[in-house]
Amino acid sequence: MLKCGMSGSQVKVFGKAIQALSRISDELWLDPSEKGLALRSVNSCRSAYGCVLFSPVFFQHYQWSNSVKMNDNDLTVSNLNCKLGMKSILPIFRCLNSLERNVEKCKIFTRSDKCKVVIQFFCRHGIRRTHNVCFQESQPLQVIFEKNMCSNTLMIQPRVLAEAIVLFTSSQEEVTLAVTPLSVCLKSSSDEPMDLTSSVYSEMFVAPDEFDFFQIGVDSEITFCFKELKGMLTFSEATHAPIAIHFDFPGKPMALSIDDMLLEANFILATLADEPSRTSSPQSLCLSQKQKRSDRLGSNSEAGKNVTSKAPECIQRKVAPKRLYPKETLTDVSALENHDSPRMKRANGDLSEVPESSVSNTEKVPGSLNQRKLFILREIAHKLVWGRERERERIPSRQVEWHADSMEPDVGFDLTNHEIMT
Amino acid sequence: MEVVVQAQCPGPSLSLPAAGVSNMVAKLAKACTLRISPEKLNFIVSDKVANGGVSMWCELEQENFFSEFQMEGVSAENNEIYLELTAENLSRALKTAQNARALKVKLTNKHFPCLTISIELLSVSSSSRIVTHDIPVKVIPRKLWKDLQEPAVPDADVSIYLPVLKTMKSIVEKMKNISNHLIIEANLSGELNLKIETELVCVTTHFKDLGNPPTARDAAARDRDPAQMAEVHLDIRRLLQFLAGQQVGPTKAVCNIVSNKMVHFDLLHEDVSLQYFIPAFS
Numbered sequence: 241m242l243k244c245g246m247s248g249s250q251v252k253v254f255g256k257a258i259q260a261l262s263r264i265s266d267e268l269w270l271d272p273s274e275k276g277l278a279l280r281s282v283n284s285c286r287s288a289y290g291c292v293l294f295s296p297v298f299f300q301h302y303q304w305s306n307s308v309k310m311n312d313n314d315l316t317v318s319n320l321n322c323k324l325g326m327k328s329i330l331p332i333f334r335c336l337n338s339l340e341r342n343v344e345k346c347k348i349f350t351r352s353d354k355c356k357v358v359i360q361f362f363c364r365h366g367i368r369r370t371h372n373v374c375f376q377e378s379q380p381l382q383v384i385f386e387k388n389m390c391s392n393t394l395m396i397q398p399r400v401l402a403e404a405i406v407l408f409t410s411s412q413e414e415v416t417l418a419v420t421p422l423s424v425c426l427k428s429s430s431d432e433p434m435d436l437t438s439s440v441y442s443e444m445f446v447a448p449d450e451f452d453f454f455q456i457g458v459d460s461e462i463t464f465c466f467k468e469l470k471g472m473l474t475f476s477e478a479t480h481a482p483i484a485i486h487f488d489f490p491g492k493p494m495a496l497s498i499d500d501m502l503l504e505a506n507f508i509l510a511t512l513a514d515e516p517s518r519t520s521s522p523q524s525l526c527l528s529q530k531q532k533r534s535d536r537l538g539s540n541s542e543a544g545k546n547v548t549s550k551a552p553e554c555i556q557r558k559v560a561p562k563r564l565y566p567k568e569t570l571t572d573v574s575a576l577e578n579h580d581s582p583r584m585k586r587a588n589g590d591l592s593e594v595p596e597s598s599v600s601n602t603e604k605v606p607g608s609l610n611q612r613k614l615f616i617l618r619e620i621a622h623k624l625v626w627g628r629e630r631e632r633e634r635i636p637s638r639q640v641e642w643h644a645d646s647m648e649p650d651v652g653f654d655l656t657n658h659e660i661m662t
Numbered sequence: 663m664e665v666v667v668q669a670q671c672p673g674p675s676l677s678l679p680a681a682g683v684s685n686m687v688a689k690l691a692k693a694c695t696l697r698i699s700p701e702k703l704n705f706i707v708s709d710k711v712a713n714g715g716v717s718m719w720c721e722l723e724q725e726n727f728f729s730e731f732q733m734e735g736v737s738a739e740n741n742e743i744y745l746e747l748t749a750e751n752l753s754r755a756l757k758t759a760q761n762a763r764a765l766k767v768k769l770t771n772k773h774f775p776c777l778t779i780s781i782e783l784l785s786v787s788s789s790s791r792i793v794t795h796d797i798p799v800k801v802i803p804r805k806l807w808k809d810l811q812e813p814a815v816p817d818a819d820v821s822i823y824l825p826v827l828k829t830m831k832s833i834v835e836k837m838k839n840i841s842n843h844l845i846i847e848a849n850l851s852g853e854l855n856l857k858i859e860t861e862l863v864c865v866t867t868h869f870k871d872l873g874n875p876p877t878a879r880d881a882a883a884r885d886r887d888p889a890q891m892a893e894v895h896l897d898i899r900r901l902l903q904f905l906a907g908q909q910v911g912p913t914k915a916v917c918n919i920v921s922n923k924m925v926h927f928d929l930l931h932e933d934v935s936l937q938y939f940i941p942a943f944s
Contacts, residue, residue, distance in 0.1 A: 407758055407793060440751045441776075441796040450791075 242272040243303040243349040250298065252340040253363075255333030256478040257292040257505065262326045263471030264290045264507075269380035270322040270350075270357060272304040274550060276503075280380045287510040289383040292475075296500040300345070320350060322357060323378035332359055332371050350375075353521045372565075383508045387495040390486040391457030392419060394402075398476040398483055400450055405470060406444045414512070415469070417487070418461040424448065429463045431514075452482050460489050463512040471505045472496045479503070487511070681756035681933055683720055684909035688749035690718055690938075695802065695810055696777075698743040701725070705749075706810050715941040716900050721810055723794060726933040737806060739930055743769070744802035744810060747777065755795035760859075763790065767806040768917050777798050813939060816926055818918035821877070822848040824871045824927070827915065830856070831905035833867050838898050840865065843868055844900070848919055850874050850886060858898075890923040895943040901925075904938050913914035913937075 241323075246254065261268055261281040271279040276295040282288070306319060333339065345362040355377065361369040365387040392630035408415060416429040427443035448454045476483050476498050478537040491513030567607050687694045687705050697704040702723050709717035721791050724731045735741035756779070764782040769775070776796040783791045802810070824830065837844060837858050845857040854869040910931060918926040925936040 407795075438798055440798075442755070442757055442794065444791060444793045446791055 241301075241305045241307055241350055241435060242270070242277065243301075243347075244272075244277060244299045245301050245345060245347045246299050247345060248340050248343040250300075250335045251333070251343050251346045253298075253478055253503070254294070254346075255336045255339065256424075256475050257294075257503075258326075258333050259336075260471040260475035260505075261290045261292065262330050263467055264288045268326055268329060269378070270320065270324060270375070271380045274304065277302070277304075278380075280382070282381050282383075288465065289381070289508045290468070290471075290506070292503060292505040293383070294503045295501075319379070321377045322350065323380070324357065324373055328373045328526045332373075357396050361524045383493075384648045385495060385508050387484075387486040387492055387497060387506070389643070390488050390492075392460065392485075392487050393453060394419070394424065394451050395453035395482050396451050396472055396485070398480075400446070400475055401469075401483060403478065404444050404446070405473060407444055408466060413466055414463050415466050416461055416463045417485075419456050420459045421456045422448065423445055450467070453484070458489065461640050462487050462490050462494055464494060464509045468507060468509055469496065472505070475505065479505075499614045503569070570633040679752060681759070682909060682931070683722070683936070684753035684756055685909065687718070687720070687937070688753045689834045689907040690716070690749075692748060692750070692905055693746055694718075696745045696747060696799075697810065698745070699735070700733060700741060704812075708809055709941075711770045714897060714900050716903075717939045721935045723933060728814060739808075740804060742807075744807055745769075745775075745777065745799040746802055747797055747799040751795075751797045752777070755797060758783075758793055758795075767916050769799075770796070772796060775801055776873065780800055813937070815928075815937075816918065816920050816924065818926065819921045820848045820885070820919045821875050822850075822854055822917050822919075823873045823875065823886055824915040824917050825854065826834075827905055827908045827911060831902070831908070834898060834902050834905060837865060837867075838902055842898050844896050844898040844901060845893055846896060846917075846919070846925060847891040848872075848917065849891045850888040853891075854917070855891070856889070892919045894919055894922060894925050896925065896940055897943055900940050904940070 243554055251422060257279055258268065265281045265283045267281065269278075271278040271280055274299070276293050278291055278293040279292045307364045323461065339361070342363045343361045344364060347360045347362070350357050355375055357373045357375055359371040359373065363369060406427075410427055414429045416427050418425040418427065424446045425443055426446070428441050430437070430438065430441065472483070479498060481500045484497050484499065485494065488499070490511055493508050493510050496507040496509070683705055687707065691707045695704075695706040695708070697706060700722055700782040704722075705718070705720040707716070709715050733741075733743065734916040736742050749845075752836070759779070759781045761783065762781045763784045768778045768780070770778045775798070777799050779795045779797065781793045781795075804932040809907060833856060834844070837856065840863065841858040841860050843858065846854070847857070848854040852870065852874055854872055855866055855868045856869075857864070904927065908929075912929040912931045914928075914930040916928045918928065920926070922942055924939055924941045927936075929936040929938075929939075
């Protein structure tokens with residue numbers, strides 16, 4: 241259960257966070273906890289993960305609680321598990337400047353009996369706008385990545401990075417960041433040999449003294465996706481806080497983060513591995529679902545500890561599992577400690593079970609082939625095997641109700657959740 | 663073959679006009695030819711079928727822009743270099759040079775011939791940032807040079823000064839929604855009309871008191887009736903492409919019409935001269 245409220249200017253920041261996360265994926269998890277409200281998003285090929293955590297102090301008021309249900313003489317404490325389609329929620333936070341001007345207060349609360357999130361804007365002139373967004377029950381994913389353990393950390397003002405970004409055309413998918421203790425270079429990355437039709441190769445050298453914080457432990461050159469960086473950048477400009485970039489060697493995920501008193505944003509991006517026969521798909525991130533609360537009552541803190549106390553990074557290149565899903569998910573339950581798993585080569589089709597953190601209900605990261613199909617199959621199989629209650633396969637729908645003297649009640653419309661439909 | 667070009671502070675005077683020119687060219691055609699000779703730089707778009715027969719010739723005197731200009735052509739007698747490149751790439755690269763402290767352009771060969779543009783930017787913390795762009799180019803062999811020479815200025819029936827290009831552009835844009843076929847006509851009394859005709863509607867926009875350039879008036883005084891209109895039927899999209907590229911108003915803009923054959927636009931933007939030829943609708 242979630243209940244929170246914010247002012248007009250806070251809505252702008254909240255909306256910017258949603259817009260930044262929309263660059264990563266078409267789905268958003270709303271994950272309230274005692275630490276605050278987290279918005280999470282993972283892209284379909286698991287190469288980018290974004291999480292923006294708004295602390296309770298960010299809101300004008302913030303209330304959260306677990307829901308406790310009786311189920312066959314068993315008390316189950318479950319989390320909100322709310323997954324929204326970006327298509328439903330992004331239009332609500334579309335014109336942020338006008339929202340900032342017109343909205344005096346915004347309330348967000350959930351109605352778990354109806355699986356809905358209600359977003360209410362109390363605007364000027366007595367206008368109240370209510371959006372009911374249906375959500376899908378789905379446990380949010382979290383990434384396991386210890387950014388403080390990275391050997392290279394850079395902290396830079398967003399404006400400087402924004403100037404660099406202008407250099408690269410939107411047709412370029414990837415950029416390379418090359419660092420040495422003396423210089424930092426951002427350049428366009430391209431595998432194919434140049435010809436007349438290829439785009440411009442650009443590079444920009446930035447002196448170390450332009451960074452707020454500059455610590456380079458190991459010289460490295462990492463290549464990552466440009467799109468997600470841009471998303472993060474627009475968000476950081478709204479928060480006026482410097483961006484910290486944490487990274488190591490190629491292949492290991494990198495983190496872009498903003499740490500403020502009121503919020504904490506982390507974007508974890510996979511980087512291209514430094515293999516001679518490398519292909520363009522970056523390695524997947526290691527993800528886990530939060531512990532299913534029903535399994536262990538009152539052990540929330542323990543679950544939290546379980547997830548984060550593991551060894552820092554988890555670099556795995558997953559191969560398309562060729563087994564049937566139900567069988568696979570059952571084997572996931574085993575507790576695994578091995579985090580020093582070597583990087584697996586995609587080429588030799590290694591099918592060995594990929595180690596993951598020891599949390600039940602772990603989300604298996606799909607292999608690089610046919611990822612979308614596998615992801616969908618897994619979702620369905622998961623539901624079959626674990627028999628989640630009140631599973632909503634229905635398409636989320638959005639209804640807008642206008643309450644004001646002069647306004648007519650408005651339409652309700654359906655939006656398809658294309659993820660399940662394909 | 664070598665080109666080394668440098669422009670220095672304050673604010674390299676090259677960037678703005680050249681960026682403007684390459685921007686203009688980028689809107690006209692995807693690929694364009696850059697001709698480098700000891701005194702000038704030319705941007706050339708030749709009249710291929712792909713462009714709809716449109717051609718463009720743009721000239722800049724190098725001494726107006728660069729503090730240092732060094733070039734070495736293919737050979738002593740043919741001291742010129744012809745490069746084919748994508749205009750959009752060049753305009754993007756030059757855009758970053760807007761607040762640059764220094765700019766250097768070099769012809770290099772890094773696995774592939776490139777025009778390397780090095781820009782030195784001055785950042786807030788007073789440390790300089792160096793940005794390099796490598797624009798892929800293709801060197802055009804000498805045997806194709808003859809197709810890329812300056813087109814002859816045609817013997818025009820009417821020459822007239824153009825009205826404010828922005829106004830013209832907004833009118834032509836609206837006309838485009840009605841028809842693809844535009845008629846442009848002008849006379850020696852300073853009148854220019856833009857006409858479109860469909861079954862349902864005819865729209866004409868009249869521009870008056872535009873004035874005619876002196877040379878035209880003298881030749882015409884001989885035998886042409888000042889009120890008589892010379893007209894050309896054009897593809898409206900070609901005209902719009904040309905007008906869309908004009909961001910800044912030119913110092914001088916002349917339109918020469920060869921009845922039923924073509925329209926020739928002759929513009930002067932500060933130190934950059936631009937000529938644009940649109941053939942009649944076939």
